[in-house]
Amino acid sequence: MMQHLDMALLSAFVERWRPDTNTFHMPFGEISILLHDVHHILRIPVDGQLMGDEASQDTLKSDMGGLVRLSVDAQVGGKWKSKWYDNGAMHAEGLLVRGGELKIKEMEVQCYLFVLLGSTLFVDKSRDRLRPAINLFLKDHRRLADYAWGAGALAYLYRQLGVATRAGSKGLCGCLTLLQAWIYEYFPLFRPSQLPQSPDAPRASSWISPRLPGGDEARQRLVRYRQLLDELSADDVTWTPYGRDGHTDIPRSLYTGPIRFSDIAEGYDPSRCLRQFGYRQIIPAAMTVPHDQYRPASGSSYIVFWDPWVNQLWDNVAARRLELDFASRPCEHPSEIVEEYVDWFLTRSHPRITHPTDGEPQPRPLLVHQVSYDFLLFFQISKTFVIYSNIDFYFYS
Known part of the structure; x- marks a missing residue:
């Protein structure tokens, strides 16, 4: 899929990602990749045991040594780093023991x-x-089906999207097939051709993603994508691409709390995206917040720290499940919102990315009550980075 990724399109969406809410901020409100999206797009399990296991670096080195027939001392010289292992070394050294x-x-x-x-x-x-x-x-093949792989992949993608918003970041990683297919599902304006697919097949495999040129043409596409996103309204979104009941078979999609992949944990809050369940969007309640976070401009020391007890929230799904009928009501039109939502959102977000030209209405200013100084949003406006201080977690409540 790497050859078929539209990096200009993905970059345009990264610019609208907010790491404190793990949602894309659009002119019409918030929207995000949810667990039932992962299920329909990739067809991997999103329910099961939370992927919260961690291990020391020595343990990880020992495990890797068993796979590639290398001692811990031999796993140096570019093969081993704290967060990654060189795939080429596995081919060079052999995969068997x-x-x-x-x-x-x-x-x-x-x-x-x-x-x-x-x-x-x-x-x-x-x-x-x-x-x-x-x-x-992977060490115990009998437990492979017990893990919520989809939730782990989504937590990892959330983290990589957050890191990519930093001014010093030069790339994006994670399951970009999921991200691009998600854009196609919800935003008809960007969709390529599609093949007929059986209902049980991964929806990502139905999109015919064209190979697009890079360089100057990619930069021109990025500018155009920014303008198109600035002009989007809620009516331009397919809020329920899998049908109005697309989430009913995925009860875990209504879970509220952190999701994890090993040492990575990210907040997950469906109450901010009720329209994706076919319900009227209301002003969301307070989020479950991490114990601490540090998001510097470089991204190399990007940290979001959760207390160990939050792992228990995933297991207590009954108590952590958002009750849609209690929170809101089904809407006749998928883009329906409560009257107060627009004013609430505009005082907490910036509705446009591109610099408005003369004669166009200026975006409403941010109403900053409590500033989180370790979290900065960067928007590239007219080839100049303008820095906005984002509102702290608690201000969003």
């Missing part, structure tokens, strides 16, 4: 899944490096 035939076959499967998942759901910017943490969930 010495042992009985059964053990070799098990290791073959483990290595194959490690490379597969590292090349699809948990992609690194280099496109040829793999996160050793993936191996934590």
